[in-house]
Amino acid sequence: MQADNPTRAEKLATAIADGILDGTLKPGLRLDELGLARQHGVSRTPVREALRQLMQSGLIDMRPRKGAVVSKATPLQVESLFVAMAEMEATCARLAAMSMTPIERRRLQARHDAMTALAAAGDPDAYSDANVAFHSAIYAGAHNAPIAEFALGLRRRVGPFRRAQFQVEGRLLRSNQEHDAVVRAILSGDAAGAHAAMLHHVSLVEDAFETFAATNAA
Amino acid sequence: MQADNPTRAEKLATAIADGILDGTLKPGLRLDELGLARQHGVSRTPVREALRQLMQSGLIDMRPRKGAVVSKATPLQVESLFVAMAEMEATCARLAAMSMTPIERRRLQARHDAMTALAAAGDPDAYSDANVAFHSAIYAGAHNAPIAEFALGLRRRVGPFRRAQFQVEGRLLRSNQEHDAVVRAILSGDAAGAHAAMLHHVSLVEDAFETFAATNAA
DNA sequence: TGGGCATCGATTGTATGCAATGTCGGCAGG
DNA sequence: CCTGCCGACATTGCATACAATCGATGCCCA
Numbered sequence: 001m002q003a004d005n006p007t008r009a010e011k012l013a014t015a016i017a018d019g020i021l022d023g024t025l026k027p028g029l030r031l032d033e034l035g036l037a038r039q040h041g042v043s044r045t046p047v048r049e050a051l052r053q054l055m056q057s058g059l060i061d062m063r064p065r066k067g068a069v070v071s072k073a074t075p076l077q078v079e080s081l082f083v084a085m086a087e088m089e090a091t092c093a094r095l096a097a098m099s100m101t102p103i104e105r106r107r108l109q110a111r112h113d114a115m116t117a118l119a120a121a122g123d124p125d126a127y128s129d130a131n132v133a134f135h136s137a138i139y140a141g142a143h144n145a146p147i148a149e150f151a152l153g154l155r156r157r158v159g160p161f162r163r164a165q166f167q168v169e170g171r172l173l174r175s176n177q178e179h180d181a182v183v184r185a186i187l188s189g190d191a192a193g194a195h196a197a198m199l200h201h202v203s204l205v206e207d208a209f210e211t212f213a214a215t216n217a218a
Numbered sequence: 219m220q221a222d223n224p225t226r227a228e229k230l231a232t233a234i235a236d237g238i239l240d241g242t243l244k245p246g247l248r249l250d251e252l253g254l255a256r257q258h259g260v261s262r263t264p265v266r267e268a269l270r271q272l273m274q275s276g277l278i279d280m281r282p283r284k285g286a287v288v289s290k291a292t293p294l295q296v297e298s299l300f301v302a303m304a305e306m307e308a309t310c311a312r313l314a315a316m317s318m319t320p321i322e323r324r325r326l327q328a329r330h331d332a333m334t335a336l337a338a339a340g341d342p343d344a345y346s347d348a349n350v351a352f353h354s355a356i357y358a359g360a361h362n363a364p365i366a367e368f369a370l371g372l373r374r375r376v377g378p379f380r381r382a383q384f385q386v387e388g389r390l391l392r393s394n395q396e397h398d399a400v401v402r403a404i405l406s407g408d409a410a411g412a413h414a415a416m417l418h419h420v421s422l423v424e425d426a427f428e429t430f431a432a433t434n435a436a
Numbered sequence: 437t438g439g440g441c442a443t444c445g446a447t448t449g450t451a452t453g454c455a456a457t458g459t460c461g462g463c464a465g466g
Numbered sequence: 467c468c469t470g471c472c473g474a475c476a477t478t479g480c481a482t483a484c485a486a487t488c489g490a491t492g493c494c495c496a
Binding site for chain 2: 478479480481482486487488
């Protein structure tokens with residue numbers, strides 16, 4: 001029981017969050033404190049603290065004496081999440097265009113070039129990983145911790161709803177083209193252009209989700 | 219000990235948050251769990267839960283075994299907060315221009331007209347209150363819960379740094395003029411214009427803070 | 437005299453126990 | 467048969483007790 005610098009409550013928080021985000025813990029499921037405690041081999045105390053943390057991040061809902069349930073996102077709420085993420089991405093791009101250092105700009109360009117190659121090679125998995133890093137780089141380039149954290153949290157929360165986005169035929173190349181517009185605007189310091197290009201890019205992701213959802217609703 | 223529907227942890231969280239925001243608990247101050255518990259007449263458990271909640275909202279910093287301290291905002295971090303708030307206000311204005319219902323638009327217009335009267339009358343206190351409501355109305359008009367909540371949280375956090383903004387001579391009238399531009403853009407559905415106008419407006423608040431800070435740093 | 441180290445105190449992390457409250461099932465009355 | 471009340475149960479909120487870790491103080495030795 002040594003070398004657990006991350007506290008039990010922290011580990012529980014991430015474990016439960018992972019469970020929610022990867023679909024193991026389904027929306028609406030009641031999170032019983034004692035059950036979770038036994039399941040993870042700890043007492044209720046760290047469970048309670050983990051739950052409180054998750055509540056703040058919006059992954060679960062807790063009402064004073066009614067326990068905790070996995071947030072059940074209505075389609076409207078999911079829509080809000082996508083809109084919010086699009087806006088935050090666009091905002092980060094705007095700020096990045098104004099704030100990125102020359103080194104960050106060069107690295108962004110390098111990332112983008114690498115992704116262009118991946119898109120041409122047609123490797124969805126590698127592209128997807130690189131895509132996450134690409135967007136994270138823009139968050140970081142905004143040089144604004146509060147916004148970057150919020151954007152990261154949003155991305156985590158919308159994650160479950162856009163799993164297969166790069167499976168769609170031709171999405172890779174289009175995504176890369178859109179990235180190109182974003183990168184050019186950022187590198188040239190065009191704040192408004194970066195905002196618009198990123199908004200366009202992420203809104204298309206949202207459209208892809210809606211198409212996907214509509215298809216699966218049949 | 220009845221009728222405490224808000225749980226003790228919740229009440230503690232708000233109490234401590236108020237203490238931080240109104241300056242009673244100064245940045246850098248160590249928050250001793252046992253001390254807080256005794257001070258509020260409860261045990262450590264609800265204190266811990268309250269602290270965890272405050273950590274998530276950014277008001278305090280906690281490190282695994284090193285306790286909690288009131289977040290000490292460096293000037294750079296304060297700057298980040300102001301930038302973030304400006305961006306979120308602008309984003310809300312953008313979304314509001316696209317999403318507000320006719321009723322909301324009429325109410326916004328009414329609010330603005332009332333504030334114009336207050337500005338003309340030169341009543342800083344009443345204007346300040348109305349100003350909060352005005353901006354909140356725009357948050358709500360964005361019709362996006364995640365963004366609105368984030369914006370509200372940011373406004374709370376920057377609050378302590380912009381107390382006397384309307385004390386500056388002539389600020390009232392200028393503020394009202396800027397609001398006018400924002401309102402016109404929103405009412406006409408000009409998303410980009412609303413974004414720009416709000417960004418301009420809030421950035422001026424930031425400038426006022428910097429002037430204030432620079433003056434007081436002497 | 438200065439540095440390394442052991443031990444102590446303080447404080448946090450975790451576990452468990454108790455009291456209070458919400459929930460579910462059964463029962464009486466209409 | 468349905469509706470409303472009542473009591474037992476389950477679960478949460480809180481308090482207290484125990485364990486583990488960090489920091490500091492003082493001592494010993496070079």
